[in-house]
Amino acid sequence: MAIQQDITKARLLGVLILITLVVLLLQYFGPQKTLVLGVDAGVRIETIDDRGNGGASIAKLTREGERLILDCEIIASSYAWPYCEISFILTSDETGRGIDLSGFNDVELHIHYSQPQDFGIRFQLVNFNPAYATPTDTNSQKYNSIELYDTHIRYPQLIELSHMQVPTWWLSQGKIAPDYWGPEFDDVRGVQIATGERVTPGKYQMIIEHVEFRGKYISDHQLLLILVSVWTALALIYFFTTLHKAKLELQSHQQKQQQLESLNRLLNQEQQKLEERLARDPLTGVLNREGLAPIFQHQTEGHANSLSLIFIDIDHFKKINDHYGHNVGDQVLLIFAQTLSGNTREHDLLARWGGEEFVLACPDTPLENALGLAEKLRRCVEECEWPKGMKVTASFGVAQQMNDESPTDFIGRADKALYVAKAQGRNCVRSSQHGPAQLSVVG
Structure with missing residues (x-):
């Protein structure tokens, strides 16, 4: 009986180990969740240039099949940081909240200039946090940013979201507490694609095919926590059941031992009597x-x-x-x-x-x-x-x-x-x- 129980336990342990391995393989090689932003993303797309900041640059967005074409004319003016930009607006009309992208690991950018340029493409995720931002002040929202250059990237470019940075000018401007210096993606209200910081006057064309966010259905941290919790729970169950069984066996052994000792004493007494009398x-x-x-x-x-x-x-x-x-x-x-x-x-x-x-x-x-x-x-x-x-x-x-x-x-x-x-x-x-x-x- 005990051997059969040990065999059953070994089989269950083998099954649990196999399930754990399958889960880990699915985590690293299985399907991922995706979010694609492009022509048919179903969200509002805005075109922005520096004229709202006193500049003179002109941005124009057109649709060409499954692609978005941003035609940008950078014009020198008194504004020191000219730019052209398109923004995917992710806020919900009902709740006003954006999209939680914290469950995504990376983003693949299908974006490039029609002609190679020395300046880069700036990619930004604008996140809202009531700890430091107000809905009416867009500049109070956090800019999670990264700038890509043709000399450094391949097309399409795969970027880990953890590599994005928060600009120091934004931290200084908002006097942000150190607890919020890092990137945040739990309430992203805008995805912005703009010309690079070193853009010079001239006419440029940026082609945006789509932006694809990729992520695991369960983060590595969450999966690790689940696996550790499950195995810990099973270990505790095994420990307490084994302890309880051992106590019962010990009690049974002690009772049998007492019975045997009593019987041995009785037999010894009878043997002595028989040796004396018979x-x-x-x-x-x-x-x-x-x-x-x-x-x-x-x-x-x-x-x-x-x-x-x-x-x-x-x-x-x-x-x-x-x-x-x-x-x-x-x-x-x-x-x-x-x-x-x-x-x-x-x-x-x-x-x-x-x-x-x-x-x-x-x-x-x-x-x-x-x-x-x-x-x-x-x-x-x-x-x-x-x-x-x-x-x-x-x-x-x-x-x-x-x-x-x-x-x-x-x-x-x-x-x-x-x-x-x-x-x-x-x-x-x-x-x-x-x-x-x-x-x-x-x-």
Whole structure:
């Protein structure tokens, strides 16, 4: 039972490990969630240039198939940082909130100039946080920004969102607390694509195919937390169940130990009494009838359970005496007693009942176990080497004492079972399973 439980636990552990590996593989190689911004993004797209800040640059946005074309004319003016820009507005008309992009890991930019330029493309995610921003002041919202140059990038460009930075001018302008210096993407209200900071006067064309955000359905941190939590919970469950089981087994072991100690003390006391009071058979050295009397008395007083008797008779012993003489017969009796004693348990009591008949008393032994012991002894007798090369067998009658059954009736049933064994051909084991009023002898 314990081995089967260990096998089951090992299988469950293997399944859990396999599930964990599958989850990790899916996390790193499985499908990702995406958000695509382009012509058909379903959001409002605005074109912005520096004229709102006192500049003179002109930005114009047109649609060409699945692409957006930003035509930009940078005109020198008193405004020091000319630019052209398009902005995807992500705020909801109902809630006013933007989109939470914190669950995305990177963004792929399908954006380029129609002709290579020395200045770059500025990509910005504008995030709102009430800790420092107000809805009416767009400059109070955080600019998570990165600038890409043709000499440094491939098309399309894959950018990890963690690489985006917050401009120092914005931090200084808003006197932002250090807790908010890092990038934030939990309420992005605008995605901006603009000309680079070093743009010079001239006409430029920027082609925007689409912007694709990619992310895992569960972040690495969340997955790690889930896996650690699950394995910790399973470990705790295993620990407490094992601890509880160990306590139960310890209690059971202690109870059995106490019972065994009590039984050992009882048997030691009985053995001492028997050694003092009872004589043994002078030929075989085993107990005689008087030696078995205390076991029946003890059983009657209700101090033990499941007492079984095995009556044993040497088959055709008279013929052995007649053919080989009494000296050989005595040798057979001695070897027979030694064979029985050498193959019984320590607490079993063997007695010579008379002539070639022996009785084996088996305390705390139900009928089924006594039958098994009798069959074992029968084979031992049959396989034993005997004087003069003779073949010796024995018949066995087995009975278990019933509740409130007197020793006389008990012995009578065992003796009757032996009689049936002899009547049915000898060299066999027969048992009595019922009381004297309903005797039924079975094999």
